[in-house]
Amino acid sequence: xxxxxxxxxxxxxxxxxxxxxxxxxxxxxxxxxxxxxxxxxxxxxxxxxxxxxxxxxxxxxxxxxxxxxxxxxxxxxxxxxxxxxxxxxxxxxxxxxxxxxxxxxxxxxxx
Amino acid sequence: xxxxxxxxxxxxxxxxxxxxxxxxxxxxxxxxxxxxxxxxxxxxxxxxxxxxxxxxxxxxxxxxxxxxxxxxxxxxxxxxxxxxxxxxxxxxxxxxxxxxxxxxxxxxxxxxx
Numbered sequence: 222x223x224x225x226x227x228x229x230x231x232x233x234x235x236x237x238x239x240x241x242x243x244x245x246x247x248x249x250x251x252x253x254x255x256x257x258x259x260x261x262x263x264x265x266x267x268x269x270x271x272x273x274x275x276x277x278x279x280x281x282x283x284x285x286x287x288x289x290x291x292x293x294x295x296x297x298x299x300x301x302x303x304x305x306x307x308x309x310x311x312x313x314x315x316x317x318x319x320x321x322x323x324x325x326x327x328x329x330x331x332x
Numbered sequence: 333x334x335x336x337x338x339x340x341x342x343x344x345x346x347x348x349x350x351x352x353x354x355x356x357x358x359x360x361x362x363x364x365x366x367x368x369x370x371x372x373x374x375x376x377x378x379x380x381x382x383x384x385x386x387x388x389x390x391x392x393x394x395x396x397x398x399x400x401x402x403x404x405x406x407x408x409x410x411x412x413x414x415x416x417x418x419x420x421x422x423x424x425x426x427x428x429x430x431x432x433x434x435x436x437x438x439x440x441x442x443x444x445x
Contacts, residue, residue, distance in 0.1 A: 225374070253432045264336070264422050264436030265375075308375070312432040319388065320432055322375040 223248045227309050227323035234299055234330050242294040242326045244309030252318060254292050256285050257308040259325070265308055299330045334358050336437035338423050344443045345413065353408040353440045355423030363429040364406045366398060369420040369439070381406060382429040413444045 226245045234240055246254065253272050257265035269278040271287040278285045282303060284295045294307055306327045310320040336357045345351050357364060366378040380388035381400040395417075397409040406423055420441050424434040 230372075255432050257436075262438070264424070264438050265434075267433050267435070270433060310375075310432070318430050318432070319377050319380070319390075320375075320434070324372060324374050 223311055223313055223321040225309055225311055225321050225323035227307075227326050229326060230324070231327045232329070234296075234328070236300055236330055236332050237298045239295070239297045239299070241296070242307055242328070244292040244294070244323055245290060246292070246309075246311045247290075248311045248313045248321070250314035252312045252314045254287055255310045255312065255320065256292070256294055257310065259306045259308055268307075296328070299328075301330045301332050304328055304330045336423060336425055336435050338421075338437035338440050340440060341438065342441045342443075344445060345410070346445055347413060347415075349413075350409070350411040352410065353421055353423075353442075355406040355408075355437055357404055357406075357423075357425040357435070357437075359425055359435060361425040361427050361435070362403055363426045363431065364400060364403070365424040365426075365434065366406065366408050367422040367424065369422055375422070378408075380429060387429060410442075413442075415444050418442055418444045 224247045228243045256268040259265040269285040274289045276287050282297050286293045306325040308325045310322045339354045363382045368376045378392045379398045384400045395412050399407040420439045422439045423437040426434045
């Protein structure tokens with residue numbers, strides 16, 4: 222059974238204080254790992270897809286990295302508008318290519 | 333409108349009511365999904381439709397009944413719900429059913445009293 226564990230559950234940072242969110246996973250044949258951002262009262266919004274260990278993707282202050290067992294979402298010099306819940310999901314190979322989501326990390330960036 | 337829209341945004345219903353949630357995607361996608369999101373729990377996939385055919389049903393109780401009349405519209409018909417069914421119900425779409433890049437609607441906040 223595919224599993225995704227995100228840590229920490231919640232993280233409070235001061236504006237400009239860089240940090241990382243963790244997503245550990247077990248999956249039979251990783252097809253892709255996905256990061257989404259969810260703001261209160263909204264649906265998740267796609268951020269990145271990572272396909273193989275060693276791959277990195279960047280977008281503004283965010284950088285996602287992938288190893289064979291986990292992914293990190295690095296946030297450099299965050300701003301209050303980066304406050305959101307960040308969700309990680311994995312997609313296995315095979316015929317049933319559902320996404321398995323983690324519970325998310327709720328990030329709060331204080332001004 | 334663009335993207336994925338859902339109506340209503342909020343719904344309060346009694347345990348004996350019947351109601352429906354509506355989702356519409358304006359992206360030309362071929363796959364649509366219903367998810368349930370409860371507090372502090374991961375998103376739970378409920379149903380997947382691909383080209384209007386249901387391809388996944390993740391052991392969802394029969395009090396939830398999906399309908400996909402065409403590739404742009406998805407409904408979730410609700411009847412005889414339980415209080416534990418209170419949650420945020422999210423609709424999503426993707427280019428095809430193998431796509432992990434999904435586009436989500438804003439959700440319907442459902443409260444069962």
